[in-house]
Amino acid sequence: MIPSTFDYLAASSVDEAVQALSEAGEDGKVLAGGQSLVPVLRLRLAMPTKLVDLNKISELRGVRDDGDAIVVGAMTTHHDVINDPLIREYAALLSLATQTVGDPQIRHRGTLGGALVHADPAGDLLAPAVALDAEMVIVGPGGRRTVAAAEFFVDLFTTVVGPDELLVEVRIPKKAGWGAHYEKFQRVAQAWSIVAVAATVRAEGGSIAEARVALTNMAATPVRATGVEQALVGQPATVQTICAAAEHAAENTSPTSDGNADADYREHLARVLTARALTAAAGVAS
């Protein structure tokens, strides 16, 4: 399949990219890792007239320690996210979820920022970003702004990032010593999640001190399972309390029906997978 014609710019700086996007307006599109955009271009589901490629902007890659947070450049590849020691130590949930993305080729090309801005509700990195209370740093013609992950995702394939803006960094508050698990349910290994659950918990003296749970593909945007979190905090870390809390998993969700799963099945899966994710994250023997 052959995309329609477009102009191409390999930007060498964030400023140059933002400038080019401002000029292109609604017809511009950002090329990050290309693992979602290129198939969409080939199917002609998107026909931008200008592509701004970020791959040559080295300042957008890499992970750094910033005191009480770690900062991940938007163009950091999935492969680099998985193998980064800071992410493993302070944001293990993101590392685990990223391991389930695509295949090795995709993980060497695809980027964290690209996946977040693409905002596919079945994408695996949205829920971890929400569960980890990440902050998105966005640059546009008017300067920098920071948006909480919970406010970042607006709708299907839609975020707060404007057509002339770039997501440049993801700031994740450090969560040292938290257990984490990403429980993914899919038809085949090379497929999107039907439902997945991102869970990370901090146990203290056999009880759950803090818990963060977010769901993939249970609505147009990732859903924070606050009912589950509230039911867990302060409770002993046991299979019984986890299963009881997981019963709240489908609250405030609005899953769709498609060829793989109807809405009621997705709701059921959300409860089952939440229990499994929390059991693993808390290190409780099931």
Add this chain to the structure above:
Amino acid sequence: MTATQPVTGELGKARRRKEDARLITGRTRWTDNITLPGMLHMAVVRSPLAHAKITAINTDAARELPGVLGVFTATDLGADSISLPCAWQITPDMKSPKAPPLAVDTVHFAGEGVAVVVARDAASAADAVSAVEVDYDELPPVLDMEAALADGATLVHPDLGTNRNALWVFDSAEAGSGGDVEQAIRDAEVVVKRRFHQQRLIPAFMEPRSVVVDPTGEQLTMWSATQVPHILKTMASLTLGVPEHKVRVIAPDVGGGFGGKLQVTPEETVTLLVARRMGKPVKWTETRSESLLAAHHGRDQIQDLTVAARRDGTVTGLKVELLADMGAYLRLVTPGIPILGAFMFNSIYKFPAYRFACTNVFTTKTPTDAYRGAGRPEATFAIERMMDELAVELGMEPLELRQRNWITHEEFPFATVAGLTYDSGNYEAATAKAKELFDYGGLRAEQRRRREAGDPVQLGIGISTYTEMCGLAPSRVLGALSYGAGGWEHASIRMLATGTVEVVTGVSPHGQGHETAWSQIIADKLGVPFEDVEVLHGDTQLSPKGMDTYGSRSLAVGGIAAVRAADKVIEKARKVAAHMLECSEADLEFAQGKFTIKGTDRGKTIQEVAFTTFAAHDLPEGMEPSLDSEATFDPENFSFPHGTHLCAAEVDTETGWVTITRYVCVDDVGTVVNPLIVEGQIQGGLAQGIAQALFEEATYDEGGTLTTGTLADYLVPSAADLPHFTTDRTETPATTNPLGVKGVGEAGTIASTPAVVNAVLDAVRHLGVTDIDMPCSPQRVWRAVQSARGAAKSTSDHTTEAAAGGGLGSIDAQGGAR
């Protein structure tokens, strides 16, 4: 008869395939890599609607785009008077619609070609496709086979007066091969009736279809990613009126087919017409979405089976009533595919009475045709599911029920109730070996333990004791079935001056490893080194006669033709050798490439004989200076591979997820030329059979649009989704060919689907589940369990709609196809 013969020479050696380096590294040239001077590119405008009148086609905007040289409809090309060939008139009164290569007035399935664009480059052609405007008046789609047969149904082809293509019946009482099945059902102590659905599948070969036509030479040359260059040449001549000797067809290296490239396609035909019109070479290569949408599909049957039996488990009758979906048109062998199953429902069991009745139905869907196994997987699935159902009904161990009814090894050759003669087999030996490898008893104990404990993860054991008929085919049988051609195969051998060998085969490999296997066979026959044999194929100028590759026929028919040709080479060489050694031919023995005077060490190698023949200075009186020989082999019977497949599957009753935890298969494919190739065929076959059981399904929405038009939606499993396979063999040589080979291309696919589904059902049967449609997706399995527990909360029955979540998974086919 079951024995593993000691291996000598090349036969039986696990050689790595000599063709793989060029295929895997991409050093070869596939059809799409062919670039000729001045070549133009064609792209197809396809209907987004399943059923509609075409009211206008506006090509003006497309014509004005840069690089575009022409936009053509069926009428522009004279294609409205052409009908694509169907080679199988299964009954005298079979209804055949006109099948033009581009739609004329009416489109009959979503994806049907409406016009073509020709441009200087592929990108311009793709742009121009979007610029062609077609106006349609929508007609109601015909999607459900039973509704299509009802009175007052919308007709796919009104001129036929019906959606019924044909009714094909075999009845053992009428044929004299068995009793009357209605009588057997009336007299039965137990009768079990079941309905099964064979979902629609897509062959999903790796290399998309591609064709290049060069009309500038004296012979019109067509390169095509096809399984059937010889059939394509003959059919191009018959369909288009091009004299046969003015056409050359080349199948270069072809990247998979699975029956999906056993076709004379609309696109091949249109590319030829456009190339002649433009007077220049033209190339067409499909996109993946076009391939899924418009290349022929497979399976799609509703199967009603009735088994009659005695309380002791002895089967007394089998009645099979099928509805088979043809789709919108008859392609090359569309109506005959379900009929290939007619002789296999009785399988390895001694049913004394049998009736098979298949009603072929037209719908407004993509035409169906051959897909790996073609008729036999459908039969094997249905009978192996039925044997489990009967076992449940009788409270018998399912393997014991099979054993009670199967043909024992002493009973071969065995004349079946379907009128075939199985030449050989040993079901007891294969089953015994499989049970041992599987630890059948241990797994049954584990299953009991989990059932008693109420484990959320239950265990099931699935059995498939199958046979199949392959090696298509004895020409007289094909004639009796009103097929349009014979089933022979051709080969020739050229002894070169330096003693190396060229083998020309009429079969047409597209991934099977024929070059390696034929090299082993001929090296063994002629006693020359493996490396000294080159196998040539796939070009009608080089390989003038052949019936091509499908139906696991290449080795059992084409390989035997090569053996026969080699025999003739040896006989010619014997004359020359005797002359060189000044002895009589009778004094010579030929072994390991050398003619030796018996009882002496005097002799001549076949290479020496080849050079002497080439020089031709001193040959026996009256002998032509050539050892080259050819042979055409027509088999006297099919071959009948068989085996026992055992599958252990865990079902997570909380989610419906199925995990295959152990898979053992013991296959008997007769004598093995190359165990590594056999292993590859079995493993690939298992993958495709398991895919039908658990993953793949082509679905349409209520408007008749294919909703699985990308590989994000049509779920082809990868190695990551499949278990480790424990494979083994018994070797009962076929008695109907000199090598004792049977064919292995389809066995894994045919056998594995029911083994997996039987295992899934066995895991949850005690919960009250009686059936689960294929593919046994997690949702279907979970719902079946819920429903059995009386707690189902179904909101809708597997509706498919473009919806949130799933990236490309939420894109329907049209996005890619237009």
